[in-house]
Amino acid sequence: MKYLDEYRDGRLAGKIVEEIHRIQTKPWVIMEVCGGQTHSIVKHGIDYLLPSEIELVHGPGCPVCVTPLEMIDKAHAIARRPDVIFCSFGDMLRVPGSDGDLFTIKSLGGDVRVVYSPLDCLKIARAHPDKKVVFFAIGFETTAPANAMLVWQAQQEGVKNVSMLVSHVLVPPAIAAILQSPLNRVQGFLGPGHVCAVMGYREYEPLSAQFKVPIVITGFEPLDILQGILMTVRQLESGRAEVENEYSRVLDREGNQAAQRLVFNVFEIADRKWRGVGTIPKSGYKLRWEFREHDAEKLFDVKEIDTLESTVCISGQILSGIKKPHDCPAFGKECNPQHPLGATMVSAEGACAAYYAYGRHLKRDKDDVKLTAISTGGPA
Amino acid sequence: MTVFGSCPLPIFEHKQIVLGHGSGGKLTAELIDKVFRPAFTNPILDKLDDQAVVQVNGTRLAFTTDSFVVTPIFFPGGDIGRLAINGTVNDLAMSGARPLYLAAAFILEEGLAADDLRRVVESMRDAANEAGVLLVTGDTKVVNRGKGDQVFITTTGLGVIDGPVEISADRARPGDKIILSGFIGDHGMAVMSQRENLEFEGAIESDCAPLHGLVNVMLEVMGSDGLPTIHCLRDPTRGGVATTLNEIASQSQVGMLLQERAIPVRETVQGACEILGLDPLYVANEGKLVAIVAAEAADEIVERMRQHPLGGEAVVIGEVVADHAGMVLMKTEIGGTRVLDVMFGEQLPRIC
Numbered sequence: 001m002k003y004l005d006e007y008r009d010g011r012l013a014g015k016i017v018e019e020i021h022r023i024q025t026k027p028w029v030i031m032e033v034c035g036g037q038t039h040s041i042v043k044h045g046i047d048y049l050l051p052s053e054i055e056l057v058h059g060p061g062c063p064v065c066v067t068p069l070e071m072i073d074k075a076h077a078i079a080r081r082p083d084v085i086f087c088s089f090g091d092m093l094r095v096p097g098s099d100g101d102l103f104t105i106k107s108l109g110g111d112v113r114v115v116y117s118p119l120d121c122l123k124i125a126r127a128h129p130d131k132k133v134v135f136f137a138i139g140f141e142t143t144a145p146a147n148a149m150l151v152w153q154a155q156q157e158g159v160k161n162v163s164m165l166v167s168h169v170l171v172p173p174a175i176a177a178i179l180q181s182p183l184n185r186v187q188g189f190l191g192p193g194h195v196c197a198v199m200g201y202r203e204y205e206p207l208s209a210q211f212k213v214p215i216v217i218t219g220f221e222p223l224d225i226l227q228g229i230l231m232t233v234r235q236l237e238s239g240r241a242e243v244e245n246e247y248s249r250v251l252d253r254e255g256n257q258a259a260q261r262l263v264f265n266v267f268e269i270a271d272r273k274w275r276g277v278g279t280i281p282k283s284g285y286k287l288r289w290e291f292r293e294h295d296a297e298k299l300f301d302v303k304e305i306d307t308l309e310s311t312v313c314i315s316g317q318i319l320s321g322i323k324k325p326h327d328c329p330a331f332g333k334e335c336n337p338q339h340p341l342g343a344t345m346v347s348a349e350g351a352c353a354a355y356y357a358y359g360r361h362l363k364r365d366k367d368d369v370k371l372t373a374i375s376t377g378g379p380a
Numbered sequence: 381m382t383v384f385g386s387c388p389l390p391i392f393e394h395k396q397i398v399l400g401h402g403s404g405g406k407l408t409a410e411l412i413d414k415v416f417r418p419a420f421t422n423p424i425l426d427k428l429d430d431q432a433v434v435q436v437n438g439t440r441l442a443f444t445t446d447s448f449v450v451t452p453i454f455f456p457g458g459d460i461g462r463l464a465i466n467g468t469v470n471d472l473a474m475s476g477a478r479p480l481y482l483a484a485a486f487i488l489e490e491g492l493a494a495d496d497l498r499r500v501v502e503s504m505r506d507a508a509n510e511a512g513v514l515l516v517t518g519d520t521k522v523v524n525r526g527k528g529d530q531v532f533i534t535t536t537g538l539g540v541i542d543g544p545v546e547i548s549a550d551r552a553r554p555g556d557k558i559i560l561s562g563f564i565g566d567h568g569m570a571v572m573s574q575r576e577n578l579e580f581e582g583a584i585e586s587d588c589a590p591l592h593g594l595v596n597v598m599l600e601v602m603g604s605d606g607l608p609t610i611h612c613l614r615d616p617t618r619g620g621v622a623t624t625l626n627e628i629a630s631q632s633q634v635g636m637l638l639q640e641r642a643i644p645v646r647e648t649v650q651g652a653c654e655i656l657g658l659d660p661l662y663v664a665n666e667g668k669l670v671a672i673v674a675a676e677a678a679d680e681i682v683e684r685m686r687q688h689p690l691g692g693e694a695v696v697i698g699e700v701v702a703d704h705a706g707m708v709l710m711k712t713e714i715g716g717t718r719v720l721d722v723m724f725g726e727q728l729p730r731i732c
Contacts, residue, residue: 001647001650001651001654004650004654008713008714009713009714010641010713010714010715013714014714014715017715042718043712043718044712044713044714044716044718045712045714045715045716045717045718046714046716047716048716048717049714049715049716090657094400103398103399103400104394104396104398106398106399107396107397107398107399108396116576116578116656222712222713222714222716223714226714338406338407338410356721357718357721
């Protein structure tokens, strides 16, 4: 289909793959920041087209994966209430908290609904004036404008029975945290295309300069990702460290300024906990004081819920690029998408779930696949 | 600097039935394995085909039942009544049987508009006439308002298998070809776009249709041994083509290799799936079949299918292989390889 097929063209993909093979002389570790990019890489089998010395590690950009257990427990406590209609994006429903998931709460009589847009909550609130409608506002900068619009409109229109449980996180502080880790192995980044469509990419320039890493803002189709990898490898091979924009058909340096204004009108920067990672200072959003009447954490008595995460699975290390899903002894065994042990197995965008669904069989025959792909100049 | 820790969860077991148990994916399979099969186990049931094939006085009968709970009850391209007829007719047809008789049980919710029930029943009558089956017995129950969802229908079907047809999900062999009868995902996306009030450019219509006529023309292609060349037949309903092929791969203990570029998906369905973060390979169909056939006969079967109104886009999408038994792999458009796993529970729209 138009605007997609062009970016999934096997012949062009083969050419970019060939060029990456031609220019690469040293081993490089590149992190794709977004869950959507991870999904695309495994869905299209991109990593197995690359030279074996280029290692892709999967970053923390899966919103479902990084939402802390404590916040999920708070969500569940609210969703169990008989006076609440709890609304969420779809894949949040299967994320287990300390005791079950939202599907379980629904099966026990909780009114849990999947919405495609946060603004659907306004319609639901108007249709059910006797109920409190709560939206689980998770995600990165990408979902922030649409989520902000919900409380903004609710306030403008005086819809009192809508509130939001906010667990918003930001990409640049996470990249900084990864780069500051003494265990860090990442040498270059595929930057988050959709996040930058909202925010632009100015804020990545100081990161690139300070830590001397290439950051190539990259889209989500196979050709985008291959082109992003090629641009990153070019920088690494020539010793450059800059912010470049592969996704120029969608975004520019400044981003969507109307969306940014809305976001900053509704949210302010706050410290946030990341699942499997811990608290990162100034790494998320909370609702501004003016919108406190729509802040579910204030409206419902969930402040004291404080869940500790234990130390069985390695998803924290996977999210920060230190380990890969195959390195986990539980991967594909005790831990699978049906019975996730950790956050990265829960969402289709999570590195472990993506590996499980699309990449399980290939973990050891990478070179064979690569040679086949190159000798046929692309797809079979 | 934050220390990157780890992030664990207890292994999660469902103590209640959740919606995913009805999705046709892994949770459904788990329910069958842990609850239903141990209770009723017998050689006919344990084949886990979509219908049972039993022999009575030398006549081979195909026997099946299916419940229909779709919301909304009317959707573009069909309704719950048409679905209830064709779904059961197709389960019979997938054994190579000639569908003959149906029974229907209705669970009606108090308050259901009589006109809506009439519309559903008339649609069932028309679908039964088109499929050439008779509805010969039935039952009606009414439940309190709020205890049902307008109307639930269960249909049971009986058919006869003529001739030396042997079709079952455990009969795929390495070298066999995998045939798909047409565009995938139409039914699931038609229902979803209606249910969620999503409007897409160009309406998506359900593909709901009876498939036994198409199966008939396929059965006419004989192998060099004078026997029919179809080894497995399934209609990929809940869980879609990916889940159906996984079931066959697992029951036959073979691997499969598909070619992504060969799989027909309508542009509207592809677009709707892209928007919602769904994969058409996991979306339900109600008028499509996948067939695993002897390689020597594949071209002729596809040729004959294309002459039939329900098989115009029939195509070979891959082959059965000896490697990676129980697993379905797909060569992607850009030349990579991915695993097509069974769907877990409900397919969930992704956040972004």
